[in-house]
Amino acid sequence: MANMKKIIIKKNTKRTLVNKNLLDAEIVVEKGANLHLINLPTKKTGRPVKINFHIQAGGVVRQFSALLHSIDLSVQVELLGDCSVFGHFMIYFGAHKEKIIFKSHTKHQGAQTMSRQFICGLAGQKSIADISAKIDISAQADKTDALLAHEGLLLGKQARINSLPGFSIHTNEVRAVHNSAIHYLKPQDLFYLQSRGLSLPQAQKLIISGFLKKLVSYIQEEPTRQETINLIDHKLNKIL
Amino acid sequence: MPRLDKHNKADYIKKAPRGLSENLVRKISQEKKEPAWILKLRLAGLRSFYATPLPGWGPDLSALKFEEIIYYAAPDEIVEDNRSWKNVPKDIKKTFEALGIPEAEKKVLAGVGAQYESETVYHRLKNKWEKLGVIFEDMDTAVQKHKKLVQKYFMKCVAPNDHKFSALHAAVWSGGTFLYVPAGVKVQEPLQAYFRMNAKNMGQFEHTLIIIEENAQAHYIEGCSAPKYGTHSLHAGCVEIFVKPRARFRYSSVENWSADTYNLNTKRALVEKDARMEWVGGNMGSGVTMLYPSSILRGQNAHAEHLGLAYAGRGQIQDTGAKVFHAADNTTANIVMKSISKDGGDTVYRGLIEVASRAKNVVTNVKCDALILDKHSHSHTIPKMRVANPTAEVIHEASVGKVDEENVFYLQTRGLSAEEAASLIVNGFIEPIVKELPLEYAVEMNRLIEINMENSVG
Numbered sequence: 001m002a003n004m005k006k007i008i009i010k011k012n013t014k015r016t017l018v019n020k021n022l023l024d025a026e027i028v029v030e031k032g033a034n035l036h037l038i039n040l041p042t043k044k045t046g047r048p049v050k051i052n053f054h055i056q057a058g059g060v061v062r063q064f065s066a067l068l069h070s071i072d073l074s075v076q077v078e079l080l081g082d083c084s085v086f087g088h089f090m091i092y093f094g095a096h097k098e099k100i101i102f103k104s105h106t107k108h109q110g111a112q113t114m115s116r117q118f119i120c121g122l123a124g125q126k127s128i129a130d131i132s133a134k135i136d137i138s139a140q141a142d143k144t145d146a147l148l149a150h151e152g153l154l155l156g157k158q159a160r161i162n163s164l165p166g167f168s169i170h171t172n173e174v175r176a177v178h179n180s181a182i183h184y185l186k187p188q189d190l191f192y193l194q195s196r197g198l199s200l201p202q203a204q205k206l207i208i209s210g211f212l213k214k215l216v217s218y219i220q221e222e223p224t225r226q227e228t229i230n231l232i233d234h235k236l237n238k239i240l
Numbered sequence: 241m242p243r244l245d246k247h248n249k250a251d252y253i254k255k256a257p258r259g260l261s262e263n264l265v266r267k268i269s270q271e272k273k274e275p276a277w278i279l280k281l282r283l284a285g286l287r288s289f290y291a292t293p294l295p296g297w298g299p300d301l302s303a304l305k306f307e308e309i310i311y312y313a314a315p316d317e318i319v320e321d322n323r324s325w326k327n328v329p330k331d332i333k334k335t336f337e338a339l340g341i342p343e344a345e346k347k348v349l350a351g352v353g354a355q356y357e358s359e360t361v362y363h364r365l366k367n368k369w370e371k372l373g374v375i376f377e378d379m380d381t382a383v384q385k386h387k388k389l390v391q392k393y394f395m396k397c398v399a400p401n402d403h404k405f406s407a408l409h410a411a412v413w414s415g416g417t418f419l420y421v422p423a424g425v426k427v428q429e430p431l432q433a434y435f436r437m438n439a440k441n442m443g444q445f446e447h448t449l450i451i452i453e454e455n456a457q458a459h460y461i462e463g464c465s466a467p468k469y470g471t472h473s474l475h476a477g478c479v480e481i482f483v484k485p486r487a488r489f490r491y492s493s494v495e496n497w498s499a500d501t502y503n504l505n506t507k508r509a510l511v512e513k514d515a516r517m518e519w520v521g522g523n524m525g526s527g528v529t530m531l532y533p534s535s536i537l538r539g540q541n542a543h544a545e546h547l548g549l550a551y552a553g554r555g556q557i558q559d560t561g562a563k564v565f566h567a568a569d570n571t572t573a574n575i576v577m578k579s580i581s582k583d584g585g586d587t588v589y590r591g592l593i594e595v596a597s598r599a600k601n602v603v604t605n606v607k608c609d610a611l612i613l614d615k616h617s618h619s620h621t622i623p624k625m626r627v628a629n630p631t632a633e634v635i636h637e638a639s640v641g642k643v644d645e646e647n648v649f650y651l652q653t654r655g656l657s658a659e660e661a662a663s664l665i666v667n668g669f670i671e672p673i674v675k676e677l678p679l680e681y682a683v684e685m686n687r688l689i690e691i692n693m694e695n696s697v698g
Contacts, residue, residue, distance in 0.1 A: 139615065154630035158597070163625040165636070172612035172642040179637035182627045 009033040009059075018224055022073070025051045029059035031081065037063045038224050040231075044069035044098070050076070057081025057110065064219045066228050067092040067121070068235055072101040079106070079113040079141075088117045089218040093232065094127025094159070095239045104133045108141040117148045118215055122208060124155035124239060132164040135178070139170040148178035153185065153211060201240045209236060247467040248331040250439035252357075256313035258441070260306060262286060265411050268312050272380055272414075277391060285400040285410025292404040298590070299528045299557045304502050309443040309474050311412040314359045322378065323364045332356050339463070340680060341434050351376040353433035355446055358414040369427055374458075375420040376431055379447050382418030389420060393451055397480035397508050397536075405476045405504045409445050413478065416446035419460060423484075426457040430492075430678060435477075437466035437501070443474040450480070452487040452515075459490040461678055465525070468498035475501055475526070481509035483517050485539060490518040494681045497526040499555055505531050513539030513568075520676045522685055523550045523558050532590060534563040537571035546575040549673040551689070552585030552617070561590035561623075566602040566632070577608040578670050580689075581617035588620040589638070597628040606636040611669055613642065613662075663690050 007025060009015055012032040019025070022041040029035050039051070049072065053061055058081065067073065067090065077086050092100045100123075106115050115135065123129045129152060137144050152161040165178045185207060193203035212232050219225040257264055265286050269279040294301050321327050325342055336342065336354050345352040351365035353376070360378035369376070375386060383390050400410035417433045437444050444464075452458055466473055475497060483489050489509075497503055503526035511517045519533045535544035550558035558581075564573040579587035589608045610619040621638045643662050651661035666689055667674075674682045 152627075154627060154632065157630060159630060160597075160626070160628045162627070163636075164622070165638075166620070166622045167638065167640055168618075168620045169610075169612060169640050170618050171615050172617065173615070174612070174641060176640040177638065178621070179635070180623070180625060181633075181635045182625060183633040183635075184630050 009035045016221055018221070022049050022071070024049055027051070027053050029053065029055045029061055031056045032058040034060045035062070036220055037061065038219055038221065039063065039065040039073075040224065040228060041067070041069060041071060045071050048072040048074060050074045052076045053086065054078050054080055055084040055086060058083050060085045062087045062218070063089070064215070065090040066231065067100050067102065068231055070098045070100065073103070075104040077104070077106040077115070079108050079110055079115065082110040083112045084110055085113070086115045089215040090119045090121075091212050091215055092119070092121030092129055092131070093212060093235055094121075094123045094129055095235055096125050096127060098127040100127070100129045102131050106135045106146070108135070108137040108144045108146060111141060112143045113141060114145045115147070119150040120152070120211065120215060122153035122155055122211070123159040123161050126156060126158040128160045128162075130162045134166045134168065135176065137167070137169045137171060137174055137176065142171055142173040144171075144174045144176070146174070146176045150180040152182045153208070154182060155185065205236050205240045209233070247438050248335065252313055252315055256310045258308055258310055260286070260289070260311055260412070264311060268412060268414060272383075274383060275387065278383065281395060281400060282411050285407045288401040288407035289404060289411055292401075292407055294404060298530055298559050301502070301528070304472055304474065308441055308472070310439065310441050311443045311445070312358045312414055313439060313442065315356055315361070322360055322362050325362060328354075328361045332361055335436060335438075336362070336434065339434060339465070341432070344432065344680065348429060349432050350427050350429035351431040353378055353417050355415045355433065355435045355444075357438055357442060358444065360415045365431070372425050373422040374425060374427060375418065377418045379416035379418050379449065380414070382449070386418070386420070389451070390418065390449065393449055393480065393482060395480070397482065397510050398478050398506050402506070406478060406506050409447070409476045409478045409506065412443070413445045413447040416477070417448045419450045419458065421452045421456040421458045423453040424455050427459070430459040430461050432461040432463070435462070435464040437473055437475070437497070440469045441471050441473060442466070444477065446477045448477070448479040450489070450491075451482045452484060452489045454484045455486040456484070457488045459492065461681070462491075462493040463496070463681070465496045466498045466501055468500055471500060473498070473501040475503045475505060477505050479505070479507040481517065483509055483511045483515040485513040485515055488516045490520065492520040492677055492681070494522040494524070494677065494685065495526065495529070496524050499525065499527045501526040503529040503531065507531070507533040509535050509544070511535055511537050511539065511542040511544060514541045515539060516543045516545070518545040519547065519562070520673065521548045522673065522677060522681065523548070523560055524685070527556055529558045529560060531559075532561045532563050534565070535573065536565045536567060537573065538567045540568045541570045542568065543571065544573040546573070546577070547673045547676055548577045549670050549685070550577070550579040550587050552579070552581045552587045554583040554585060557586045557588070559588040559590060561588075563592040564594070564604060566593075566595045566599040566604070569600045571599060571602055573604040575604075575606040575608075576672055578673055579608070579610045579619065580613065580666065580670070581610070581619055582613040584616040586618040586620075589623065591623040593625045593634055593636075595627045595629050595632045595634065599629050600631045602629065602632040602634070604634045608638045609669070610638075610640040611643065611666065612640065
């Protein structure tokens with residue numbers, strides 16, 4: 001994909017974009033337009049990356065991000081028009097010393113807007129994941145429906161996950177939920193698989209693979225979905 | 241306890257200086273005949289206060305005029321022997337009678353403390369607990385009578401230079417409660433203290449120091465109120481709690497300051513091995529509250545429970561939450577916070593869960609729910625989690641919404657009015673917190689919710 005600066009998704013059109021170089025972007029999604037954006041950086045970025053969305057009435061954005069290297073990604077979303085929708089499905093995977101910083105700020109400004117953000121990832125060895133996601137719902141954003149869920153697995157003794165979800169809500173006609181869970185591979189789950197004949201590394205790989213890949217199904221494009229699965233497997237094979 | 245907007249005459253205020261100065265701090269220390277170490281701490285607090293800026297986060301405190309606050313004022317009639325209600329001046333006694341304190345003391349309490357402006361007017365512990373070695377004194381008396389004990393613990397949990405308002409507190413603290421429960425003693429009835437501000441522009445800076453020795457148990461309740469004047473009052477108290485191994489302590493508080501009070505309180509507990517600390521709090525009053533009770537779990541298997549309720553009406557900002565620091569293995573915590581905002585009120589849940597890298601097998605659950613009752617009100621949640629150990633399980637969930645119209649309709653079909661239905665639903669929402677409060681506070685809280693729910697439906 002060429003340098004992304006300002007991209008306009010025209011009214012009532014549908015596009016799929018794959019962002020492998022993770023470039024800064026200002027994306028306008030016009031009325032009734034539909035965008036599927038896949039952020040799949042293949043190496044660490046040496047600088048902070050910003051992706052901003054301005055979604056007009058009836059516009060839909062479905063974003064998938066796989067952060068498998070050190071990265072500093074900031075996503076700002078403005079749901080400007082009524083009935084606009086933003087979905088973000090993100091996985092992160094720090095296996096060694098990666099530093100993964102993710103900040104998102106979603107502003108619901110139109111009525112009956114919806115956002116769904118699912119983040120799951122793991123931090124192993126000495127990696128650090130800093131995940132912060134804020135949702136603002138303005139006084140005009142009646143009947144907003146917002147959901148944010150973050151699940152993190154800690155694998156290394158020196159690994160760290162910092163999570164900061166947040167809401168700022170200025171109307172009562174709203175349904176807003178967020179949850180965040182940071183935990184670890186349960187010994188009883190590993191034991192169960194080992195009792196079925198798997199070795200410990202095989203059991204770990206199976207659980208982690210299932211944990212990360214559950215969001216990969218949200219990638220609609222088959223080649224990119226497979227590529228993502230391959231990248232995850234490749235990284236898992238290196239550590240287990 | 242009913243919110244009291246009536247105030248007594250306060251001629252003593254005419255003599256009380258406004259604003260903060262080293263002279264004032266020295267005068268407070270001199271009048272109380274304090275040992276040198278306390279004066280040293282006060283002066284260090286004053287220097288730290290001047291050197292520390294206002295916090296760069298949270299509610300806007302720029303309207304708080306420090307130079308207009310009265311930091312120390314004692315009622316005209318000083319109570320020399322504060323162990324009898326007979327010695328308490330009539331109008332002050334009437335205030336506490338209206339709050340139900342003397343009656344509660346007779347019926348259900350192990351001991352009571354009552355503070356009016358900057359001084360304690362009444363403090364008494366039932367004989368049977370005194371005989372077992374329980375100490376329940378006002379703080380000023382404790383400084384004189386139990387020098388070594390107080391010096392060992394005073395401002396060791398909350399340091400004077402912790403933040404700007406702990407520094408202010410260190411400089412001008414007066415009154416408060418000292419509670420010491422010896423090892424193995426389990427105080428069955430609750431102990432209560434009530435803090436009342438009366439005069440305009442008053443500041444109250446009581447210090448509560450609680451030490452629960454090994455395998456001991458107690459329950460302490462604090463209530464507070466102030467009349468409304470339309471000019472600012474300031475409350476910057478401090479609560480320090482030391483819960484020793486295998487001890488169990490519950491701290492309950494219902495804060496009902498008037499809407500022109502800035503409530504900038506600091507509350508913290510150090511919890512040792514196999515010990516349990518419970519915080520139960522209701523924040524109904526004050527114009528601006530910044531309050532984050534904290535538990536430092538530094539012994540293995542220590543547990544903290546934080547249950548809190550915040551109500552923000554017109555012109556109120558309730559910025560409250562809970563902080564838990566897991567510094568040892570197998571520590572656990574459970575946090576349940578409920579908030580209600582109405583008529584433009586603003587509630588903020590601000591929390592922190594921190595798991596140290598050396599703390600293995602930590603389990604923490606946080607649940608914060610908010611009800612916004614109308615279009616003009618606001619709710620914010622800022623729950624931070626920092627986890628540095630791979631055996632920890634930290635779970636947080638939050639939901640925000642309004643009273644469901646379908647539920648209101650259902651209750652109306654059963655004969656309730658819309659307001660009664662909404663009130664019932666809101667009472668159900670806060671029930672997990674209210675049921676843990678002492679009965680008279682629970683009843684009062686339900687009553688306040690009912691009053692505040694008027695005209696909230698439609």
